[in-house]
Amino acid sequence: DLLxxxxxxLLNPAAIYANNEISxxxxxxxxxxxxxxxxxxxxxxxxxxxxxxxxxLIEHYKYPEGIRKYDYNHSFAIRGLHYDIQKSxxxxxxxxxxxxxxTAYRGLQPVPDEEVIDLYGGTQHIPLYQMSGFYGKPxxxxxxxxxxxxxxxxxxxxxxxxxxxxxxxxxxxDQAHLYKDVTDAIRDVHVKGLMYQWIERxxxxxxxxxxxxxxxxxxxxxxxxxxxxxxxxxxxxxxxxMRHMVGPDWRQxxxxxxxxxxxxxxxxxxxKPFRKLDEKGSLQWDRITRLEKGKIYRQGNLFDFLRLTxxxxxxxxxxxxxLYSDLADLMLRHGWRTGAIIPELEREIRIxxxxxxxxxxxxxxALTGLLERxxxxxxxxxxxxxxxxxxxxxxxxxxxxxxxxxxxGSIFRTFHNPTYxxxxxxxxxxxxxxxxxxxxxxxVDFTFYPRRTPLQHEAPLWMxxxxxxxxxxxxxxxxxxxx
Numbered sequence: 001d002l003l004x005x006x007x008x009x010l011l012n013p014a015a016i017y018a019n020n021e022i023s024x025x026x027x028x029x030x031x032x033x034x035x036x037x038x039x040x041x042x043x044x045x046x047x048x049x050x051x052x053x054x055x056x057l058i059e060h061y062k063y064p065e066g067i068r069k070y071d072y073n074h075s076f077a078i079r080g081l082h083y084d085i086q087k088s089x090x091x092x093x094x095x096x097x098x099x100x101x102x103t104a105y106r107g108l109q110p111v112p113d114e115e116v117i118d119l120y121g122g123t124q125h126i127p128l129y130q131m132s133g134f135y136g137k138p139x140x141x142x143x144x145x146x147x148x149x150x151x152x153x154x155x156x157x158x159x160x161x162x163x164x165x166x167x168x169x170x171x172x173x174d175q176a177h178l179y180k181d182v183t184d185a186i187r188d189v190h191v192k193g194l195m196y197q198w199i200e201r202x203x204x205x206x207x208x209x210x211x212x213x214x215x216x217x218x219x220x221x222x223x224x225x226x227x228x229x230x231x232x233x234x235x236x237x238x239x240x241x242m243r244h245m246v247g248p249d250w251r252q253x254x255x256x257x258x259x260x261x262x263x264x265x266x267x268x269x270x271x272k273p274f275r276k277l278d279e280k281g282s283l284q285w286d287r288i289t290r291l292e293k294g295k296i297y298r299q300g301n302l303f304d305f306l307r308l309t310x311x312x313x314x315x316x317x318x319x320x321x322x323l324y325s326d327l328a329d330l331m332l333r334h335g336w337r338t339g340a341i342i343p344e345l346e347r348e349i350r351i352x353x354x355x356x357x358x359x360x361x362x363x364x365x366a367l368t369g370l371l372e373r374x375x376x377x378x379x380x381x382x383x384x385x386x387x388x389x390x391x392x393x394x395x396x397x398x399x400x401x402x403x404x405x406x407x408x409g410s411i412f413r414t415f416h417n418p419t420y421x422x423x424x425x426x427x428x429x430x431x432x433x434x435x436x437x438x439x440x441x442x443x444v445d446f447t448f449y450p451r452r453t454p455l456q457h458e459a460p461l462w463m464x465x466x467x468x469x470x471x472x473x474x475x476x477x478x479x480x481x482x483x
Contacts, residue, residue, distance in 0.1 A: 010353045013346040016438050018448035020430040022317075022337055025445035029311045030220055032436075033263075033320035034231035036150050037341050039241050040208040040435055045198065047072035050154040052194050053185040057162065060188075061181050066169065070161035076108070077156040078408045079344060080421030082126075083145045085179045087119055088163050090156060092408045095423035097131060099124045100414035102398065105407060107164030145179075146420070149322045150343065155186045196237040203244045210245030212437035217246065217253045223444045226311070228256035230266065230318075235259045235281045235296050256291045256309065260298045263322075267302045267329035274300035302334070319436060323421075327428045340429035341436060344411055349434075351403050360400045367393040368416075 032038050050072035057063040082093050089111065092103040101113040101124060117124060130144050147156055159182045166173045189195055199206045220227060231238060238259055242250040251257060262272070276284040277296040291297060291308050306312055312334070319339040320326025330336040351357055367389050374386060401409035409415075412422045425432060431448060433439075 011349045013349040013434060014438050014441055016339075016431050016433045016442065016448060017345075018431055018450040019426045021447070021449055022314075022430045023445070023447040024317075024442070025447070026315060027225070027317045027337065028315045029226045029228070029317070031228045031230060031316060031318035031336075033318075033322070033326050033341075034229060034233050034238050034241070036321035036343065037319050037326075037436060038213050038229070039210075039245065040213075040343065041150075041199070042206050042208055043074060045195070045206055046074060046154045046157075048198050049151070049186065049189050049195060050158055052189045053154065053158055053182070054161075056185040056188050057158075057181060061185065063162065063181070064165060064169070064171070067162055067165050070158075070165070072154060072157055074153075075405065076160065076407060077147075077153055078405050078411045079147065079150060079153065080411050080419055081147050081156060081408060082131075082420070083147065083156070083159065083179070085143060085145060086175050088175050088178075089116075089119070090160060091116070092414055093126060093131075093420045094414035094417040095420055096417060097126045097128065097420070098414075098417075099126065100409070102401070103408045103414070105160060107167050108160050109164070109167075110407075148324055148421070148424075151186075151190075155182065158182055158186065193237075196234070200237065200240050203241065207241060207244060209435055209437055212435070212440065214246045216436050216439050219440070220444070221253050225444070226255045227253055228258070228309075228311075229254050230258045230261050230263065230305075232261055232263055233259060235277055235298070239281075251294050251296075255293050256297070256305075257295070258297045258300060258305075262299060264325040264329060266300065267333070270301050270303050272299045272301050274298070274304060302329075306334070317430075323424045323428045328424075331428050331430075337430045338428060340425055340432040341434075342425070342432050343434055345432065346434035348404060348410055348412065354403070357400065357403055360396050360403075364393055364396045364400070367396070 035041070054067060054070065058065060058067055077090070078092075080092070081090055083090050088106050090105045092100045094100060099116055099120070101116065102110070104111040104113075104116045120126065126144065131146075147153075159179065162178060162182055165171075166178070203210075217227065229238075238257075239250075246253065258274070259277075266272075274288040274291070275298045276286065276288060277298055278284055281296075283298070288297065288300075288304075288308075291305070314335060314337050317337040317339060318327070318330050319341060321341040321343075323340060327338040327340060331338045371386060371389055371393070374382065374389075377383075377386075397415050401415070404410040410419070412419055412425075418426075
């Protein structure tokens, strides 16, 4: 059936969405990652990373000069894709480990559906043992890697461009070596501090919503919440960014500041002790017996952190952008509440709110219902009608996919199923939002309730999913006669 006319049509891009019920009145301690959490970066950073890594490949890894002709294409890849290293295949996989047909690319060229199915032994399914490990990395040697953080967008683009060049020029290459070289080149951009230099030189260009970050932190402190920061970035970089966003006294807002934490091993490796830094960022030698406000600490581990602060369980809410490195351990092993920062959410919601999307999705649902009910009719005329509906439904699905990204569609959906990314988002986060500034739209004692979405065997109680103050979709009433 079509959605009934009274269902609201518009979602708020600045809203916070709940996977699990959580009351902020129970939260006493707020923790934050830095990159893409406290500091949101402009997309202009991605071509800089791409170009620098591309030049490193040519100049240091002696890759062909022809690779220099490739420029960064911001609309090529999306976050959450998987890369089959041995097959040089970039693809989108759903929550049930099935490749979404039409979203498999080798280099910059789409791979036909028949070839994808043949590559995986006559199926679209990727076995569990071939999939990424707990942190999205290949479990044993070269296998399938999932790209989960926002910094991976230029990496996927560069990987695809290099493969495209080698294939286009008939050059033989080892897939594992090429993958490792590209990954190392991207890593060099970070390790050598190039990205830090670009951001520090022009913070107005690269750092977004700094005033909103200041407003969030100040508001929490005013309500007597305790704050801490755990980031993998170095102190000098974080200090300059926080001074830009918050001011020279930014450390007074935080009860604990930890830099170069080496997440995710920070959450699992008990061996690394905390080291204190002086005002210039130099290491101190004294043993750490307590974590002091206004001081800076490096490395350490979560177990010592818990022992020294006694911040445990659901009274702690930690925000980060990387589902594996930031959130997974904290939720599954330590019972913290977690919030995922998903910048792509804002754009996707704006697309969902368009009449084109709503019309396409509504008609897809209508066709799906018709196909399900009418499939019992097997006469020649009925089969012909059913075939036409199947074709129309597939065309609509492709149109809807292209609204988000022509190659890979939405980061949250593979046609009707959730993506592998969405599955991890639901599993590892209590809340998710486009940016930290979304917190400003809610009271500090607000309770978030997840929508009760019906299971397949349950009746759809649509009133349970309504929200107020939304426009109605005009064409739904006209189409309600289709049952």
